[in-house]
Amino acid sequence: MDFTEFAIPEFDLEKTLNSGQVFHWEKIGNGFAGTIGDRAVYVEQRDESLRALMEGGAPATPRARRASGLASHELAPPVMESVSYYFALDHPLQEICASFPNDPTMNAARDFCRGLRIIRQPKWECLATFICSSMKQVAHIRQISLALRNRFGDQRKVGSGVVHTFPSPQRIARASENELRECKLGYRAKTLRATARLVSSDECDLESWSALPDGDLRKNLCELPGVGVKIANCVMLFAYARLRAFPIDIWIERVLRQRYFPRRKKMTAQQLREFSETYFGEHGGYAQQYLFHHARIALGKPGVGRDSSTALRFGRNDKGRMRGWKGEQQQEHKLSVLPG
């Protein structure tokens, strides 16, 4: 029950966990409870330090590990190591942010998202969760993730709380489609199960795909049921550390069209994709995540100014939307408008 505490340079735990890249961390007191792989974790941030409590894996401290009598090869990595790796505390954030293009939209997002890191998620967990994400809001993806964990995962205790691991591909594969639908998966139940079957067989080995170049990795991912270019890019970015991968969802499409091509009709999806791959550079995935989080949190709440750490507290007000706003183009495209 020992806390491990260590200093961290540039990190915002809450922004990192609430930016729509991972969906299972729950706020408890001043910190968050969740899992890293099959280990239960509680983390909290205080100023420039991070405190972590891990259970269910190896003993937390060197003394406790020695006392356990386990051989060193049986030990999971120490707490600080696993936590640092998961939260990607080794990413050179200054350098990454300095590589972003210098334009007003990007600068606002970079300022708003200071300390947000792209974490290293377990591959299957990330893949499965994003298969469940299609046409779902972030809040609901969290519900689905929680339901899958509670029903099919293994229970772990951390502190006074309880969390569940994400179920293995074998476990999902042997669940019935109906059991999965009971986790609010809807039409995604079928593709999640089909992909779970493939991943749990020896036909595809997600770990070995780490050695592939981006193009081949993306192609392999897209061959899985329920995985298209968007979800493949999410998995590449959040689980394979391909920091160039640039997922384009409805929010990012709005940002690109309205902020970068405000008066150009006829930008096809293909053109947006080519633009984003070249313009945002070698860490485009980071740029994308900053644009996404900024648009969704700071700009996505009508009636709330762009400054705002208080934006989250206000519910949306449909009447407050700027329905009639047309920034000198008809826009439409079923894309609503980014306020501000």
Next chain:
DNA sequence: CTCCAGGGATGAT
């Protein structure tokens, strides 16, 4: 109540 969401698969132009 209605609206819409970190899309994908399929079939028609």
Next chain:
DNA sequence: ATCATCCATGGA
């Protein structure tokens, strides 16, 4: 290659 439609669901 681009576009239309359908697929389910519940938070806001």
